[in-house]
Amino acid sequence: MARVEETGGDREENKEEETSWWSPEAVEGGRVGEGPSRGSRGGRGGDGGRPDTPPPPPYSDQVLENVLENVLQFLVCRRDRNAASLVCRSWYRAEAQTRRELSVGNCYAVSPARVVRRFRCARALVLKGRPRFADFNLFPLGWGARFSPWLAAMATAYPWLERVCLKRMTVSDSDLAFLARSFPSFRDLTLICCDGFGTAGLAVIAVLCRNLRILDLIENDVEDEEEEVIDWISRFPETTTSLESLSFECVNCPVNFSALEALVARSPSLRRLRVNQNVSLGQLRRLMARAPHLTHLGTGSFRPGIAEDLNVADLEQAFVSSKSLICLSGFREVAPEHLPAILPVCANLVSLNLSYAVITAEQLKPVILKCNNLRTFWVLDTVGDEGLLAVAKACKNLHELRVFPFEATEDSEGSVSDVGLVAISNGCRKLQSILFFCQRMTNSAVVAMSKNCQDLVVFRLCIMGRHRPDHITREPMDEGFGAIVMNCKKLTRLAVSGLLTDKVFKYIATHGKSIRTLSVAFAGDSDLSLKYVLEGCHSLQKLEIRDSPFGDVGLLSGIHHYYNMRFLWMSSCMLTLSGCKEVAQKMPNLVVEVIGDRPKDLDSDTVEKLYLYRSLEGPRDDVPLFVNIL
Amino acid sequence: MEAVAASYVKDTELRLGLPGSEAPEKPAMRGGKRALPEDDEAAFCKSSPEDASGLRSVGAAPVAKAQVVGWPPIRTYRKNNFQARKAETGADASGLFVKVSMDGAPYLRKIDLKLYQGYKELKEALDSMFKSFSQGESSRKEGCNGSEYAITYEDKDGDLMLVGDVPWEMFTSSCKRLRIMKASEARGLESKQ
Numbered sequence: 001m002a003r004v005e006e007t008g009g010d011r012e013e014n015k016e017e018e019t020s021w022w023s024p025e026a027v028e029g030g031r032v033g034e035g036p037s038r039g040s041r042g043g044r045g046g047d048g049g050r051p052d053t054p055p056p057p058p059y060s061d062q063v064l065e066n067v068l069e070n071v072l073q074f075l076v077c078r079r080d081r082n083a084a085s086l087v088c089r090s091w092y093r094a095e096a097q098t099r100r101e102l103s104v105g106n107c108y109a110v111s112p113a114r115v116v117r118r119f120r121c122a123r124a125l126v127l128k129g130r131p132r133f134a135d136f137n138l139f140p141l142g143w144g145a146r147f148s149p150w151l152a153a154m155a156t157a158y159p160w161l162e163r164v165c166l167k168r169m170t171v172s173d174s175d176l177a178f179l180a181r182s183f184p185s186f187r188d189l190t191l192i193c194c195d196g197f198g199t200a201g202l203a204v205i206a207v208l209c210r211n212l213r214i215l216d217l218i219e220n221d222v223e224d225e226e227e228e229v230i231d232w233i234s235r236f237p238e239t240t241t242s243l244e245s246l247s248f249e250c251v252n253c254p255v256n257f258s259a260l261e262a263l264v265a266r267s268p269s270l271r272r273l274r275v276n277q278n279v280s281l282g283q284l285r286r287l288m289a290r291a292p293h294l295t296h297l298g299t300g301s302f303r304p305g306i307a308e309d310l311n312v313a314d315l316e317q318a319f320v321s322s323k324s325l326i327c328l329s330g331f332r333e334v335a336p337e338h339l340p341a342i343l344p345v346c347a348n349l350v351s352l353n354l355s356y357a358v359i360t361a362e363q364l365k366p367v368i369l370k371c372n373n374l375r376t377f378w379v380l381d382t383v384g385d386e387g388l389l390a391v392a393k394a395c396k397n398l399h400e401l402r403v404f405p406f407e408a409t410e411d412s413e414g415s416v417s418d419v420g421l422v423a424i425s426n427g428c429r430k431l432q433s434i435l436f437f438c439q440r441m442t443n444s445a446v447v448a449m450s451k452n453c454q455d456l457v458v459f460r461l462c463i464m465g466r467h468r469p470d471h472i473t474r475e476p477m478d479e480g481f482g483a484i485v486m487n488c489k490k491l492t493r494l495a496v497s498g499l500l501t502d503k504v505f506k507y508i509a510t511h512g513k514s515i516r517t518l519s520v521a522f523a524g525d526s527d528l529s530l531k532y533v534l535e536g537c538h539s540l541q542k543l544e545i546r547d548s549p550f551g552d553v554g555l556l557s558g559i560h561h562y563y564n565m566r567f568l569w570m571s572s573c574m575l576t577l578s579g580c581k582e583v584a585q586k587m588p589n590l591v592v593e594v595i596g597d598r599p600k601d602l603d604s605d606t607v608e609k610l611y612l613y614r615s616l617e618g619p620r621d622d623v624p625l626f627v628n629i630l
Numbered sequence: 631m632e633a634v635a636a637s638y639v640k641d642t643e644l645r646l647g648l649p650g651s652e653a654p655e656k657p658a659m660r661g662g663k664r665a666l667p668e669d670d671e672a673a674f675c676k677s678s679p680e681d682a683s684g685l686r687s688v689g690a691a692p693v694a695k696a697q698v699v700g701w702p703p704i705r706t707y708r709k710n711n712f713q714a715r716k717a718e719t720g721a722d723a724s725g726l727f728v729k730v731s732m733d734g735a736p737y738l739r740k741i742d743l744k745l746y747q748g749y750k751e752l753k754e755a756l757d758s759m760f761k762s763f764s765q766g767e768s769s770r771k772e773g774c775n776g777s778e779y780a781i782t783y784e785d786k787d788g789d790l791m792l793v794g795d796v797p798w799e800m801f802t803s804s805c806k807r808l809r810i811m812k813a814s815e816a817r818g819l820e821s822k823q
Contacts, residue, residue, distance in 0.1 A: 136700030140758050219707050250707065332711065356711055406712065408704040437702060464702040597758045626758065
């Protein structure tokens with residue numbers, strides 16, 4: 001394969017093909033508009049014909065590359081690195097040698113073998129598997145995104161691996177054990193929304209990872225072992241640990257408290273501790289006494305245990321002593337009368353998560369009115385519009401707000417509404433990110449927010465009753481969302497809901513030029529909506545759609561853009577097998593998966609679930625029975 | 631026996647009524663526990679011509695009260711957290727989560743019984759959930775895996791019962807957990823009182 005030659009006019013062409021072999025994300029908007037050439041995967045220039053390392057460059061170039069490596073190692077930002085790697089082959093090589101953190105947004109877009117071949121010296125991996133809709137039971141179990149193949153490749157290639165962060169991957173106990181055994185320098189493990197593991201895996205991590213600094217388990221679906229729950233907390237070595245962060249709120253099994261207390265006592269570097277709801281208030285107080293320098297605290301149940309007799313004053317003292325606290329969460333079963341115990345730290349709080357605390361506005365007010373430096377606030381809608389008014393009054397620096405529903409059903413009463421949204425928009429002018437669940441909303445409230453909060457980057461409004469119009473005018477919610485895309489110029493993420501026609505999608509297409517993630521559910525009238533979005537939203541990376549009347553015509557209108565996207569998800573729409581096949585035929589570097597809940601689903605012509613994504617690898621080899629790759 | 635068969639037929643019949651709404655008549659309760667008649671096992675396995683997709687609305691007016699999968703978009707993790715507390719306060723639980731275990735499968739799963747209108751949907755859901763564990767051909771056959779596995783449940787009193795025995799509402803209110811076991815083991819239940 002003559003491609004290996006460095007010189008000559010080949011260079012420009014080689015550069016394009018090479019970038020398509022790594023991450024399509026490396027090529028910013030529009031560059032791979034035509035898609036990588038068909039042959040780039042298997043034919044000319046494909047991996048099969050290319051040796052693992054090109055022959056070494058001439059001596060002078062080697063010196064230059066070494067110098068370059070020394071400079072490039074200071075480049076940290078992924079986009080900068082991707083850009084640097086496109087300059088020429090020399091830079092490409094140097095960058096590949098010096099990249100320490102690998103970030104793979106879709107574990108099926110690129111194979112472990114390919115990654116490991118290009119990047120030789122990685123120390124950290126960030127890997128994402130299933131798309132977000134998997135969190136809502138839309139992906140059948142066993143669909144994929146297993147960590148094992150990545151682990152196998154890295155065990156030989158990156159013996160000095162230090163950090164792993166996984167999101168929505170399936171990680172088994174044996175994976176965790178293998179990880180613990182394979183990487184002696186391993187330090188940081190973060191698992192977010194993953195599944196497949198239980199306390200057995202955690203125990204091995206505890207025992208073998210002697211340099212563990214971070215063990216953050218966030219909203220994982222930890223396997224319920226019932227009889228075989230292992231006391232993993234007591235498996236940490238008896239010596240002083242290097243733990244800086246320990247989060248296990250989602251590991252919902254009883255905790256050996258004395259082991260936990262002893263662990264905290266011998267972890268002088270511990271700054272972030274988030275315990276599960278089986279830790280009582282009295283126990284929490286003891287933990288806080290052991291770790292007075294904590295910055296982040298997940299408080300567990302925040303309820304006295306059965307035999308515990310605590311008064312608020314005692315508890316308050318614990319908070320007075322924790323002068324470094326800036327982030328509080330937990331409150332899983334909070335006894336509201338104990339909440340004021342946190343008052344001493346409120347003024348310093350930057351982040352407060354009360355989204356599991358079933359409290360009223362009256363119970364919230366004394367606390368929130370002191371939280372004047374709050375930037376992130378998560379809360380339950382039980383505080384009502386009145387509670388939100390208090391937030392608006394007190395938290396002038398608020399950047400992120402999330403209001404979750406206590407009753408997550410379509411026909412629940414709903415305690416927050418347009419009134420609360422307007423209040424927030426008036427008081428929190430610096431708002432950048434909002435997630436708001438409600439049952440009643442008006443266009444004028446959303447318009448108000450679009451005008452008051454011009455810094456909005458993320459706007460996610462979920463009107464839980466499907467197809468609900470503006471509850472005062474009875475009009476569709478088109479104008480509200482239209483105003484958001486028109487006025488919030490920095491918007492990159494949008495989730496729409498309520499009664500919506502094709503019109504709103506025209507607005508989104510016209511004004512939402514920076515939108516990268518769009519979530520659509522029960523919206524739109526016709527294929528026009530999908531067409532508008534795919535033709536107009538040039539920055540679109542992730543599009544997730546459910547239960548909307550979009551069919552093959554809409555799907556096909558995105559053919560020019562799918563290579564620029566990470567994925568498209570469409571479920572319960574009006575797609576047919578022939579439409580999806582056409583997309584698959586026209587776009588060879590796209591993997592088009594048709595997912596069925598039952599085997600017979602795959603035989604019918606209607607496509608219930610479509611998941612398509614660009615990939616350098618073609619159809620994956622771990623396809624389960626209920627998935628058909630076209 | 632007649633009444634039970636009738637209630638099962640009702641679960642699978644095509645109706646014009648809103649899903650989730652039930653005709654008021656219910657079969658008489660003849661004591662809490664009965665042996666499972668032979669007929670019902672066959673009835674339970676019967677493959678049905680209609681599928682559940684008709685229940686989902688696509689862009690049309692909303693169907694009141696039918697629970698749609700994954701809507702509102704709240705993670706199960708979060709929903710589970712409130713379920714127990716709502717039961718305590720007597721407020722309407724937004725879900726009826728029960729654990730499901732399968733003999734031979736390493737881990738338990740949780741499902742929300744409120745998502746299903748009847749035994750057929752429940753069975754389909756369990757089929758797809760444990761698909762990756764059941765290796766046999768039976769898992770691919772539409773509707774019937776009775777040849778290999780039987781679905782049982784533990785009721786409020788801790789007794790193990792065959793699923794499909796009692797009317798659906800009675801089942802959902804008394805079922806504490808589900809267990810999928812080999813059909814050979816389940817046969818013993820038929821002879822229990």
